[in-house]
Amino acid sequence: MTAETIFVGTEILLGNIVNTNGAYLAGELAKLGIPTYYQSVVGDNKERLSEVFKTSLNRSDVIILSGGLGPTQDDITKETVSEVMGKKLLLDEDSKRRIVDYFEKRGRVMTDNNFKQAMIPEGAKVLDNDNGTAPGVVIEDNGKMVILLPGPPKELSAMFESKVIPLLSAKTGQTFYSSMVKICGRSESEIAEVLDDLINMTGEVTVAPYAKECEVHVRVTASGPDEKSAKKLVKPVVKTIKTRLGNSIYSTEEDMTLEKSVVDLLIANDLTITTVESCTGGLVAGRLINVPGVSDVYKSGYVTYSNKAKRKIVGVKKSTLEKHGAVSHQTVKEMCLGAAFAAKADVSIATSGIAGPDGGTPEKPVGTVFIGCNVCGEVITKEYRFTGNREKIRSFTVSEALVLLRECILKYYGQKTFGGSDNV
Amino acid sequence: MTAETIFVGTEILLGNIVNTNGAYLAGELAKLGIPTYYQSVVGDNKERLSEVFKTSLNRSDVIILSGGLGPTQDDITKETVSEVMGKKLLLDEDSKRRIVDYFEKRGRVMTDNNFKQAMIPEGAKVLDNDNGTAPGVVIEDNGKMVILLPGPPKELSAMFESKVIPLLSAKTGQTFYSSMVKICGRSESEIAEVLDDLINMTGEVTVAPYAKECEVHVRVTASGPDEKSAKKLVKPVVKTIKTRLGNSIYSTEEDMTLEKSVVDLLIANDLTITTVESCTGGLVAGRLINVPGVSDVYKSGYVTYSNKAKRKIVGVKKSTLEKHGAVSHQTVKEMCLGAAFAAKADVSIATSGIAGPDGGTPEKPVGTVFIGCNVCGEVITKEYRFTGNREKIRSFTVSEALVLLRECILKYYGQKTFGGSDNV
Numbered sequence: 001m002t003a004e005t006i007f008v009g010t011e012i013l014l015g016n017i018v019n020t021n022g023a024y025l026a027g028e029l030a031k032l033g034i035p036t037y038y039q040s041v042v043g044d045n046k047e048r049l050s051e052v053f054k055t056s057l058n059r060s061d062v063i064i065l066s067g068g069l070g071p072t073q074d075d076i077t078k079e080t081v082s083e084v085m086g087k088k089l090l091l092d093e094d095s096k097r098r099i100v101d102y103f104e105k106r107g108r109v110m111t112d113n114n115f116k117q118a119m120i121p122e123g124a125k126v127l128d129n130d131n132g133t134a135p136g137v138v139i140e141d142n143g144k145m146v147i148l149l150p151g152p153p154k155e156l157s158a159m160f161e162s163k164v165i166p167l168l169s170a171k172t173g174q175t176f177y178s179s180m181v182k183i184c185g186r187s188e189s190e191i192a193e194v195l196d197d198l199i200n201m202t203g204e205v206t207v208a209p210y211a212k213e214c215e216v217h218v219r220v221t222a223s224g225p226d227e228k229s230a231k232k233l234v235k236p237v238v239k240t241i242k243t244r245l246g247n248s249i250y251s252t253e254e255d256m257t258l259e260k261s262v263v264d265l266l267i268a269n270d271l272t273i274t275t276v277e278s279c280t281g282g283l284v285a286g287r288l289i290n291v292p293g294v295s296d297v298y299k300s301g302y303v304t305y306s307n308k309a310k311r312k313i314v315g316v317k318k319s320t321l322e323k324h325g326a327v328s329h330q331t332v333k334e335m336c337l338g339a340a341f342a343a344k345a346d347v348s349i350a351t352s353g354i355a356g357p358d359g360g361t362p363e364k365p366v367g368t369v370f371i372g373c374n375v376c377g378e379v380i381t382k383e384y385r386f387t388g389n390r391e392k393i394r395s396f397t398v399s400e401a402l403v404l405l406r407e408c409i410l411k412y413y414g415q416k417t418f419g420g421s422d423n424v
Numbered sequence: 425m426t427a428e429t430i431f432v433g434t435e436i437l438l439g440n441i442v443n444t445n446g447a448y449l450a451g452e453l454a455k456l457g458i459p460t461y462y463q464s465v466v467g468d469n470k471e472r473l474s475e476v477f478k479t480s481l482n483r484s485d486v487i488i489l490s491g492g493l494g495p496t497q498d499d500i501t502k503e504t505v506s507e508v509m510g511k512k513l514l515l516d517e518d519s520k521r522r523i524v525d526y527f528e529k530r531g532r533v534m535t536d537n538n539f540k541q542a543m544i545p546e547g548a549k550v551l552d553n554d555n556g557t558a559p560g561v562v563i564e565d566n567g568k569m570v571i572l573l574p575g576p577p578k579e580l581s582a583m584f585e586s587k588v589i590p591l592l593s594a595k596t597g598q599t600f601y602s603s604m605v606k607i608c609g610r611s612e613s614e615i616a617e618v619l620d621d622l623i624n625m626t627g628e629v630t631v632a633p634y635a636k637e638c639e640v641h642v643r644v645t646a647s648g649p650d651e652k653s654a655k656k657l658v659k660p661v662v663k664t665i666k667t668r669l670g671n672s673i674y675s676t677e678e679d680m681t682l683e684k685s686v687v688d689l690l691i692a693n694d695l696t697i698t699t700v701e702s703c704t705g706g707l708v709a710g711r712l713i714n715v716p717g718v719s720d721v722y723k724s725g726y727v728t729y730s731n732k733a734k735r736k737i738v739g740v741k742k743s744t745l746e747k748h749g750a751v752s753h754q755t756v757k758e759m760c761l762g763a764a765f766a767a768k769a770d771v772s773i774a775t776s777g778i779a780g781p782d783g784g785t786p787e788k789p790v791g792t793v794f795i796g797c798n799v800c801g802e803v804i805t806k807e808y809r810f811t812g813n814r815e816k817i818r819s820f821t822v823s824e825a826l827v828l829l830r831e832c833i834l835k836y837y838g839q840k841t842f843g844g845s846d847n848v
Contacts, residue, residue: 013460015451016634020442022465027439036437037472039465041446048461055479210440275706275727281713282699282706285727289705290815292781300733302726303699303709309724309767343733357716391714 001172003034004060006052008068008077009151010043021066021156028160032168032176033223034062044074053084057144062168067151069134071113077148078121078137085141087121095126095135102133127163131155138167145171177230178221179238182251184214184258185403191216194244198237205233207241214399215258247410258402259287265409266297271346271375273405275301276314276339278326279353279369283398300343304335314338327352327364329381332372340374347409348374349401355390369397373404375412380404425596427458428484430476432492432501433575434467445490445580452584456592456600457647458486468498477508481568486592491575493558495537501572502545502561509565511545519550519559526557551587555579562591569595601654602645603662606675608638608682609827615640618668622661629657631665638823639682671834682826683711689833690721695770695799697829699725700738700763702750703777703793707822724767728759734776738762751776751788753805756796764798771833772798773825779814793821797828799836804828 005025012019022039029036038060042052049068056063068077082089095118103110117134120126127136132155137148147164149156169175183191188211192199195218198207205222218241222233242249250261266273275285275298285301288294302313307326310316315338316331324330335350353369360366367388372381382404386396429449436443446463453460462484466476473492480487492501506513519542527534541558544550551560556579561572571588573580593599607615612635616623619642622631629646642665646657666673674685690697699709709725712718726737731750734740739762740755748754759774777793784790791812796805806828810820 012447013450013463014454015447015449018442018444018447019463022446023436023439023442025439026437030438037467037469038476039437039443041463043461045461052462277706279713280710281722282701282709282725282727285706286704286710286818289703289727289729290818292814295729298705299730300726300728300737301706302724303706303713304724305713305719306723313724390716394710394714 001034001061002059003029003036003062003064004038004040004056005029005036006049006056006063006065007039007041007151008044008049008065009041010045010074012041012067013043020153021151024153024157025064025066025160028165029168031178031219031221032165032172033174033221034168034172044068044076046076046080049076049080050084053081057084057146061143062145062147062171064147064149064164066149066156069117069136069148069150071111071116071133075116078119081139081146081148082121085121085139085146087123087139087141089119090122091115092118092120092126092135095120095128098128098135099133127159129155129159130162131158136163138164172223173225174223175225175227175230176221176223177227177234178219179234179252180254181218181220181238181241181245181249182253182256182258183216183218183245183248184250185407186216186245186248188216191218191245195241198240205237207237213395214403250406257291258399258406260291262402262405262409263288263291263294263297265406266347267293269409269413271409272297272299272344273347273349274299274339274343274345276335276348276350277301277303278305278310278335278351279355280351280394280397280401281305283394284349284351284401287398287402299345302339302342310335314342325364327354327368327370329370329372329383332370333379333381336372336374336379337377346376347405349405350374351397351401353384353386353393353397355393355397357390367393369393369400371397371401371404373401373408375408378408378412380408380411425458425485426483427453427460427486427488428462428464428480429453429460430473430480430487430489431463431465431575432468432473432489433465434469434498436465436491437467444577445575448577448581449488449490449584452589455602455643455645456589456596457598457645458592458596468492468500470500470504473500473504474508477505481508481570485567486569486571486595488571488573488588490573490580493541493560493572493574495535495540495557499540502543505563505570505572506545509545509563509570511547511563511565513543514546515539516542516544516550516559519544519552522552522559523557551583553579553583554586555582560587562588596647597649598647599649599651599654600645600647601651601658602643603658603676604678605642605644605662605665605669605673606677606680606682607640607642607669607672608674609831610640610669610672612640615642615669619665622664629661631661637819638827674830681715682823682830684715686826686829686833687712687715687718687721689830690771691717693833693837695833696721696723696768697771697773698723698763698767698769700759700772700774701725701727702729702734702759702775703779704775704818704821704825705729707818708773708775708825711822711826723769726763726766734759738766749788751778751792751794753794753796753807756794756805757803760796760798760803761801770800771829773829774798775821775825777808777810777817777821779817779821781814791817793817793824795821795825795828797825797832799832802832802836804832804835 125138134150139146210217224230304310316334332350336348340348350372356366367386369384386393549562558574563570648654728734740758756774760772764772774796780790791810793808810817
């Protein structure tokens with residue numbers, strides 16, 4: 001069984017929006033183990049959509065179309081697909097009622113053109129839209145499954161996850177189970193080497209690494225007649241990966257982030273934290289504070305961009321700045337100790353670097369960054385050399401700061417307190 | 425003349441990467457006035473790429489393929505396209521030398537498979553790659569123009585801008601000229617109303633608005649036999665937009681950002697700035713500090729996430745927090761005055777809000793944010809209600825803080841000092 005996806009919308013062809021639905025559906029179909037060989041984008045044009053759709057019917061078993069289900073004259077996906085498949089459009093009373101309700105609840109005036117969205121191809125299955133007005137549609141005919149989904153990413157993903165995955169799983173006769181192993185502080189090539197045999201395994205379980213900024217995520221997937229048997233195949237492989245990578249793994253939870261794993265570690269060890277940032281200028285704090293509940297551990301932080309601010313606010317010594325410069329092991333050490341003192345925090349993290357485009361020297365070129373981390377008085381400082389533009393260098397610094405934070409807390413408390421160990 | 429784009433790469437079909445090249449090329453072709461009716465994605469598979477490429481040759485005049493030009497056996501774009509078009513691949517000595525140089529300069533060892541990238545279809549034009557090893561290729565045959573570009577976005581965009589745009593302009597016989605008018609502090613629907621007649625103009629000049637976070641960008645495009653005549657058509661339309669939107673326009677420069685326009689205003693008026701952030705926790709500072717040269721105006725800033733930090737670091741009164749709460753006009757007013765005093769800065773910006781998911785009340789639901797801005801002692805505070813998740817609410821707050829900063833500085837100094845007025 002193969003699938004292909006068609007995205008309908010002139011706004012994609014004009015480059016006004018990035019087709020994130022493309023990557024989303026591709027990833028979901030891959031997780032389901034359904035090969036996708038083609039993706040197409042076509043505008044709100046009946047003739048061209050019709051041509052692309054006919055081609056897809058000739059080469060794929062499952063065709064997923066997204067977009068063009070709205071109330072306007074431009075929205076032609078349902079009409080075009082129905083015409084190609086020789087289906088009449090009939091008013092679906094249930095869908096009509098849902099649309100009326102949707103507007104009433106929001107106290108908004110509904111115009112008559114909205115009923116267009118309740119017209120469903122005969123014999124088709126309706127997929128209720130819990131996040132908008134346009135229902136999805138599934139047409140099964142001649143061994144083909146044609147699935148129409150709304151274009152807005154939030155509506156599409158919610159509908160796909162709750163309604164389409166069960167249908168596709170039933171069709172493949174296979175249930176897929178996957179675990180995501182999230183690793184930080186190791187390069188993609190290192191991971192590829194350590195897991196080489198697993199990545200190249202042929203058989204029921206697939207192991208695929210994905211490189212992220214300062215992280216590598218490894219997805220382990222297997223299929224079986226039911227979830228239990230698929231899970232049984234995944235579990236020992238995840239266990240092997242854990243044995244090989246140990247504390248480099250920060251989570252096996254899908255929605256865990258590196259910053260949340262750091263905040264969880266702080267909470268688990270009853271530690272407070274502060275930040276003192278030069279080149280990242282607030283971005284480390286910004287990422288930590290994106291974790292709900294961070295107020296238990298984070299009270300205050302400092303942006304010390306000038307040398308004067310480094311001296312005045314967190315007490316870096318004038319002689320240190322003169323002798324070693326603001327971008328040095330010594331300065332970030334004093335920054336993080338001074339910040340911990342000022343904020344009365346147990347843990348502190350400091351950044352100082354040359355983000356460019358100017359300010360580089362032969363000795364400390366653009367991209368040179370020092371990060372210092374203090375856990376209860378024990379300080380580790382590291383030097384990094386990043387490449388890329390100013391934004392990229394700053395972003396890498398933030399990620400490496402989180403990696404270093406995690407490493408230092410684990411080191412100080414020993415592996416026994418590894419916050420996520422039960423879940424991993 | 426119509427174009428279409430084909431993106432080659434199994435990693436796109438697996439959802440491992442988002443096809444940002446798709447939106448980029450779509451936008452660039454739209455700017456050139458070349459209609460694009462189709463976009464396709466196909467994996468690293470000769471048979472399927474061949475099929476998709478043949479279809480494109482039958483329906484479009486210009487076909488742009490991206491990806492699959494690398495050194496590995498998986499990279500088959502050049503080979504497949506050459507085969508379909510009946511062209512032999514020949515070694516291009518210039519390209520070979522560039523590849524050898526590329527590795528030498530970086531002190532990296534080159535493997536022989538890299539020479540595969542120097543094989544060029546007979547009669548094709550080579551597009552040198554200034555950012556990588558794989559050269560681009562242009563084949564013109566039978567009235568069709570086939571353009572092969574490398575997949576990495578940075579290589580693709582640099583090559584497209586410096587080498588492909590001139591070729592396409594020559595082919596259309598038209599030169600395109602466009603100006604981007606960047607607006608902040610006004611909603612998309614407001615802009616659409618104010619510029620309604622311009623947006624709906626039929627003729628040589630097109631006016632298209634693009635909504636961004638707290639910004640609207642309006643692109644004015646025209647074509648002519650040469651740049652001068654195209655520019656002549658664009659200029660009066662831009663002038664009309666300026667007359668109607670005045671100070672809401674922060675720039676007409678392509679690479680100007682809202683944060684850079686704020687930093688430019690500060691520099692122009694010889695003002696220093698500090699930040700004091702609660703819900704945004706460092707992100708306003710983070711965005712300002714992304715502007716190179718910001719060190720002239722930004723020295724230090726504060727993240728005051730807890731009430732205690734608001735009191736201790738920037739002197740918010742206990743009675744203010746008790747009476748009005750941390751999320752209030754009064755608190756952000758005291759925060760920005762206190763921060764200005766502590767940092768000895770002329771200008772300060774303060775944020776405090778409920779980013780969620782918890783912490784909302786019926787009176788101040790999640791999404792309630794206050795921003796305060798002080799320019800030389802004159803303070804303006806505003807209340808906002810944002811929707812979306814924690815990340816979205818924080819991101820909106822940062823953008824609105826920049827909009828408010830700009831507004832307050834302009835107000836204080838009067839319109840005469842509008843930093844960008846000469847360029848707009």
